[in-house]
Amino acid sequence: MLVRYLSQIGKYFLMLKEVFNKPTKWSVMRGLIFKEIDDLVIDSLGIVAFISFFVGGVVAIQTALNLTNPLIPKYLIGFATRQSVILEFAPTFISIIMAGKMGSFITSSIGTMRVTEQIDALEVMGVNSLNYLVFPKIIALLLYPFVIGIAMFLGILGGWMAGVYGGFTSSVEFIQGIQTEFIPFHIAYAFIKTIMFALILATIPSFHGYYMKGGALEVGKASTVAFVWTSVIIILVNYILTQLLLTN
Amino acid sequence: MIEVKNVEKSFGESKVLKGITTTFETGKTNLIIGQSGSGKTVLLKSLLGIFTPDVGTISFDGRIYSDLTSDEKRELRTEIGMVFQGSALFDSMTVEENVGFPLKMFTTKSAAEIRDRVNVVIQRVNLVDANHKKPSEISGGMQKRVAIARAIVNNPKYLFCDEPNSGLDPKTAIVIDNLIMEITQEYNITTVINTHDMNSVMEIGEKIIFLKNGILAWEGTKKDIFKTDNEAIVDFVYSSNLFKKIRKAQNKDL
Numbered sequence: 001m002l003v004r005y006l007s008q009i010g011k012y013f014l015m016l017k018e019v020f021n022k023p024t025k026w027s028v029m030r031g032l033i034f035k036e037i038d039d040l041v042i043d044s045l046g047i048v049a050f051i052s053f054f055v056g057g058v059v060a061i062q063t064a065l066n067l068t069n070p071l072i073p074k075y076l077i078g079f080a081t082r083q084s085v086i087l088e089f090a091p092t093f094i095s096i097i098m099a100g101k102m103g104s105f106i107t108s109s110i111g112t113m114r115v116t117e118q119i120d121a122l123e124v125m126g127v128n129s130l131n132y133l134v135f136p137k138i139i140a141l142l143l144y145p146f147v148i149g150i151a152m153f154l155g156i157l158g159g160w161m162a163g164v165y166g167g168f169t170s171s172v173e174f175i176q177g178i179q180t181e182f183i184p185f186h187i188a189y190a191f192i193k194t195i196m197f198a199l200i201l202a203t204i205p206s207f208h209g210y211y212m213k214g215g216a217l218e219v220g221k222a223s224t225v226a227f228v229w230t231s232v233i234i235i236l237v238n239y240i241l242t243q244l245l246l247t248n
Numbered sequence: 249m250i251e252v253k254n255v256e257k258s259f260g261e262s263k264v265l266k267g268i269t270t271t272f273e274t275g276k277t278n279l280i281i282g283q284s285g286s287g288k289t290v291l292l293k294s295l296l297g298i299f300t301p302d303v304g305t306i307s308f309d310g311r312i313y314s315d316l317t318s319d320e321k322r323e324l325r326t327e328i329g330m331v332f333q334g335s336a337l338f339d340s341m342t343v344e345e346n347v348g349f350p351l352k353m354f355t356t357k358s359a360a361e362i363r364d365r366v367n368v369v370i371q372r373v374n375l376v377d378a379n380h381k382k383p384s385e386i387s388g389g390m391q392k393r394v395a396i397a398r399a400i401v402n403n404p405k406y407l408f409c410d411e412p413n414s415g416l417d418p419k420t421a422i423v424i425d426n427l428i429m430e431i432t433q434e435y436n437i438t439t440v441i442n443t444h445d446m447n448s449v450m451e452i453g454e455k456i457i458f459l460k461n462g463i464l465a466w467e468g469t470k471k472d473i474f475k476t477d478n479e480a481i482v483d484f485v486y487s488s489n490l491f492k493k494i495r496k497a498q499n500k501d502l
């Protein structure tokens with residue numbers, strides 16, 4: 001069991017090495033990158049915006065409802081919303097959702113190419129299929145921090161709207177809360193996490209699609225397995241980075 | 249000419265290819281036949297370099313594959329065209345883009361030159377009105393034609409086809425077989441075809457090797473196949489009732 005996991009991990013890193021080997025012609029690669037930006041990044045904006053806005057609102061309402069003690073200042077609603085959205089909700093929670101959305105798309109599209117011999121066709125022609133398929137996804141997901149930036153903004157906006165229009169706080173108090181004890185490093189921490197998650201989102205689903213065996217049914221199974229592993233790794237990396245960057 | 253010398257290949261305990269030695273000739277359609285599981289695909293993939301033989305050598309007009317540097321291997325691969333069993337067309341691309349793909353990847357041709365060449369081969373395989381369609385929008389027979397067009401677009405010296413007519417009706421299958429044979433002769437290509445279809449054998453079997461359990465059990469031409477006394481091949485050929493009837497009829501004539 002352990003040996004199997006270790007050999008999978010080894011295989012994963014060998015795959016990464018091969019991704020950066022023997023690059024595809026730039027004129028072809030450019031088109032691939034734009035296509036991935038469209039499929040992975042642009043296509044996710046809608047759902048990310050929707051979820052962020054409403055979850056931001058819920059965070060604000062929950063905080064407000066828990067502040068029953070009149071001695072606790074109202075600006076804490078804005079403060080709590082900002083902290084939870086920027087530190088955890090936008091980078092981690094959205095990435096788990098993206099593990100489902102982008103991840104299953106990546107695994108199933110690469111997996112389908114595997115079972116229909118399209119990957120063999122690339123290799124036989126002399127194309128480095130890993131570079132051809134995975135590299136543009138990694139590059140496209142360099143834009144992932146922008147997605148998370150949007151999620152942060154809309155999450156806080158959602159919190160503000162829910163707080164103000166729900167009658168839980170005033171706009172002034174909320175904005176005061178957003179600015180309270182602002183630590184710039186928290187933003188850096190959030191984006192360091194985001195970049196790591198972007199790499200995980202691009203490569204782990206690719207790994208499961210690329211090395212899958214079997215037919216159409218197995219493509220579905222591989223997508224599920226890839227989602228589980230991508231989420232697990234995101235959660236573990238989140239824990240490790242938080243331990244490393246925020247404690248001491 | 250492709251020379252195969254004493255090629256062996258095992259997966260774990262099971263030996264799939266057992267000392268295969270043969271040659272595939274230039275300008276001819278060379279057929280690998282045998283029952284399901286006899287090792288045809290493994291042999292073809294070994295020729296293509298997708299599998300590496302455990303022992304033995306494969307040489308392409310004198311170039312021994314295992315002795316080539318990785319650059320030379322890549323170079324050789326651009327001389328190879330392959331038609332996969334399921335066509336393996338890129339489903340995100342149109343027919344035209346599929347056919348032009350090897351040119352776009354491996355030549356410095358301009359977009360206009362690529363378009364011209366693509367149109368030539370698309371006409372050569374008799375595809376009409378399909379240039380801008382996606383593979384999912386055309387029939388299986390048309391997909392095979394696209395796959396053949398893509399395989400020959402970069403003027404390959406070697407053409408490999410894994411069961412090119414599986415899943416096609418007998419009439420279309422013969423059309424596809426003949427197309428491959430014509431192209432082979434026209435461009436003097438070394439063509440290797442994997443099949444278990446006796447119709448193909450009778451149509452285009454210029455050189456046939458017969459695999460049984462990973463052993464090369466017989467080789468010859470389509471004419472030889474009815475004269476041989478080799479039990480294994482007789483058994484394989486006459487497992488089809490159609491051919492049993494033909495043989496009976498022939499025996500009556502004699």
Ligand SMILES: Nc1ncnc2c1ncn2[C@@H]1O[C@H](COP(=O)(O)OP(=O)(O)OP(=O)(O)O)[C@@H](O)[C@H]1O
Pocket residue numbers: 259264282283284285286287288289290291444
């Ligand atoms: N990648 C692989 N790993 C392990 N065993 C394999 C692999 N590929 C093929 N084999 C085994 O090799 C044997 C020959 O398989 P092969 O695919 O060459 O048969 P085939 O003659 O092409 O059959 P078919 O006509 O059904 O395509 C089979 O027993 C198969 O299980």
Ligand SMILES: [Mg+2]
Pocket residue numbers: 288289290
């Ligand atoms: Mg086969």
